Structures are given as structure tokens and as C-alpha cells.
Amino acid sequence: MNTQTLALSFLAATTIGGLAWVFVYPLLSGEKQAESRRASIGKPEPAARQAEKTQRSRREQVEGTLKDLEARRQKEKRISLNVRLMQAGLASWSTQKFMTVSGILAAAAFVLAWVAGGGILGAAGLAFGAGFGLPRWGLSYLKNRREKNFLKALPDAVDVVVRGIKAGLPLFDSIKVVAADAPEPLKSEFNAIIETQAIGMPLGDACARLFERMPVPEANFFGIVIAIQQKSGGNLSEALGNLSKVLRDRKKMAEKIQAMSMEAKASASIIGSLPPIVMLLVYMSTPDYIALLWTHPTGQLMLVACVTWMSIGILVMKKMINFDF
Structure with missing residues (x-):
């Protein structure tokens, strides 16, 4: 009887100890946590998490590019006379030549007003308008006309670039095709991109400088798309196709606003x-x-x-x- 009791007690104690060893000891010793850590280190991340990280990295690159471009625009907010001449299509004119022409116009207006009997005050006012206001109005008129011609031809040029990329041509060769066949002023602006890239500037930066010579949002969009694609990659033909659609929609909106x-x-x-x-x-x-x-x-x-x-x-x-x- 005592032997039986001792045997049952021994078996019960052994069973309880075995169960405790199996279930309780790993929790107390930390082996389970170590195994989970080793498994997490060796286990690859899910595809969704990797895609999220890639998308976040691309978004950060895009935001950084946009911030750099905005900072550059803020620095260049004050436009010099040389830049205004370039934007008006008078890149061959120097500042001295523009000032000389303005002075001649002012002197001619003063003499004509004085001879006509307008008096000193009237002659001075007319000379100021002819020497200061008229040349700058002419620059503004030439700049606006040049921008309208540029915007009229830009969507077709972007479509040509898209078709060239889909056909297997590099981006630089597609821009060369546009520069060879496009009307002015698009032809000269794309030739300027080619010349700037030929002297060693990256193509993205060369396209981003298009906005300096042609200060319209559409040119800025084109430069941003090319600059972002050069830095972070992606489907360029799709991005430029979307840009072409945006440009045509903006053109339709501008015509509608003009009519209204x-x-x-x-x-x-x-x-x-x-x-x-x-x-x-x-x-x-x-x-x-x-x-x-x-x-x-x-x-x-x-x-x-x-x-x-x-x-x-x-x-x-x-x-x-x-x-x-």
C-alpha cells in the first residue's frame, strides 16, 4: 500500500515536472522570445511592406526635387533685364543696346512734343513714356506672343517625345527630333536643351532650366517630370503622356476662360x-x-x-x- 502510494506520487510529480518543463520553462528562460527574434531576422519582409517602403522613398525624392525647384524659383524671383530680353526672344540684344534704343526713343519723343508746342512738362512726360514705358511694353508684348506660340506647339512636341520613347529611342534623341522639326520658339528652346546637355549638364537639369527662358507653368511641368524621372526612375512614356493630357486640358481651360x-x-x-x-x-x-x-x-x-x-x-x-x- 505504501509502495503503491509512493509510486503514484512519483509518477504524478514526474508528470507535473514534465509539463512545467515543456510549457513554463521556455517562457521563463526567454528561449521563445529569442526564437521569435531569430525568425523575424531571417524571415523576408512581405511584398506589400517592401512596396510601401519603395513608394515612400520615391515620394520623398519627389518632394525633395519639388522643394529644390521652389527654392531656386524664389532665389530667381527678381528678373534682370538680360533675362527679360532672352524671354522676349531678343537674346542677341545686350543691355547697352536696349538702353541706347530707349534713350533715342525718349529724345525723339521730347523733341517732337517740344516742336509741337506741348511745353516742357508735356514733353518730359511724353519722353518718359516713350523711353521707359514703350520699350518695356514692347518686351512684354514679345514675351507674351512668344509664350503663346510655345504653348500652342508644346503638347504636340510632348506627344512626339512619347512616341519616340515607346518606339525605343532614348529621351535625348527624341528631344533632338522635336528640335529638328518643331516651329519657333519651341525649336530654339529644345536646341538650347541639347546644347546645355552637350556641355556636360545632366538632362534633367537642362530641361529644368527651360522655365528660366520660358516662364510658363507648362514648361515648369515638363522640366519637373524629366528631372524626377532622371533621379528616381519610372515609366517616362506614361508620365509624359499624362503631362500631354494635362497640357491639352489647360489649353482648353484657357480658351474657355478667354471666351467667358x-x-x-x-x-x-x-x-x-x-x-x-x-x-x-x-x-x-x-x-x-x-x-x-x-x-x-x-x-x-x-x-x-x-x-x-x-x-x-x-x-x-x-x-x-x-x-x-
Whole structure:
């Protein structure tokens, strides 16, 4: 009886000890945690996590590129006269030549106003407008006309680049094709990209500098797409195809805005042209009555003030009817 009891007790104790060894000891000793750590080190990461890391890295590269471009634009916010001449398509003109032409225009306007009997004040005001305002207005007109011609041809040029890349041509050769067949000013701008890249500048940076010569958002989009693709890779044909669609949509939006604002532009043109037309009609009917404006000193002062206020009003109306998008 005692032997049986001792045997059962021994077996029970052995069973309990075995169970404790199997289930409790690994938790207390830390072997289970060590095995899980070793398994996690040796086990490869899931594909979804790797894709997420790759996407995060690409997003960081894109954000870094955009920040660099924005910082560069902020530094170059003040545009020099040489850059304005280049943007207007007058790259062959120097600053001295532009100043000389402005001075000649101012002197000619002063002499003509003095000979016509406009007085010293009227002649000085006309000389200032002809020497300072007229040349810069001409630069602005040439710049806007050049930008319109560039935007008209850019979507087709991007499509040519996309088709060349899909056909197996490198990006640089596709840009050469555009530079050979595109109309001006797109041809000269893409030739400038080729020349800049030929002297050692990376193609992404050369395309990013397009915005300096052609300050329109579409040129900035093209430079950003090329710069990001050169740094982080990706499907360039797909990215440029999307860019072409965006450019065409922006063109449609600009035409729609222009059509919707034509009524306001016509009203502003009529309001701005009424004072000169009335002045001309009064001069044709009674010239002695209105001649006091440029023969009498008080009239000259009033005429200069009227021209100043009319110019301010025209600029305000122009600002109100021009829509940025």
C-alpha cells in the first residue's frame, strides 16, 4: 500500500515536472522570445511592406526635387533685364543696346512734343513714356506672343517625345527630333536643351532650366517630370503622356476662360477709349477750346494728371479681367 502510494506520487510529480518543463520553462528562460527574434531576422519582409517602403522613398525624392525647384524659383524671383530680353526672344540684344534704343526713343519723343508746342512738362512726360514705358511694353508684348506660340506647339512636341520613347529611342534623341522639326520658339528652346546637355549638364537639369527662358507653368511641368524621372526612375512614356493630357486640358481651360471674359474685355476697351475719342472729336469741332490743355501750364498739368489716372484705371481693369489658373 505504501509502495503503491509512493509510486503514484512519483509518477504524478514526474508528470507535473514534465509539463512545467515543456510549457513554463521556455517562457521563463526567454528561449521563445529569442526564437521569435531569430525568425523575424531571417524571415523576408512581405511584398506589400517592401512596396510601401519603395513608394515612400520615391515620394520623398519627389518632394525633395519639388522643394529644390521652389527654392531656386524664389532665389530667381527678381528678373534682370538680360533675362527679360532672352524671354522676349531678343537674346542677341545686350543691355547697352536696349538702353541706347530707349534713350533715342525718349529724345525723339521730347523733341517732337517740344516742336509741337506741348511745353516742357508735356514733353518730359511724353519722353518718359516713350523711353521707359514703350520699350518695356514692347518686351512684354514679345514675351507674351512668344509664350503663346510655345504653348500652342508644346503638347504636340510632348506627344512626339512619347512616341519616340515607346518606339525605343532614348529621351535625348527624341528631344533632338522635336528640335529638328518643331516651329519657333519651341525649336530654339529644345536646341538650347541639347546644347546645355552637350556641355556636360545632366538632362534633367537642362530641361529644368527651360522655365528660366520660358516662364510658363507648362514648361515648369515638363522640366519637373524629366528631372524626377532622371533621379528616381519610372515609366517616362506614361508620365509624359499624362503631362500631354494635362497640357491639352489647360489649353482648353484657357480658351474657355478667354471666351467667358471677352465681354468684360470689350467693356474695358470701350471705357478706356472714350476719353481719347471725345478729346479728338472736340479738337476736330472746336480746336481753340481744347488747345488750352497743351498750351497753358495749368492745362498741361491737368493733361498729365488725366493721363496718369487713365493709365491707373486701365491697369486696374486689366488686372480685374485677366484670370490666372
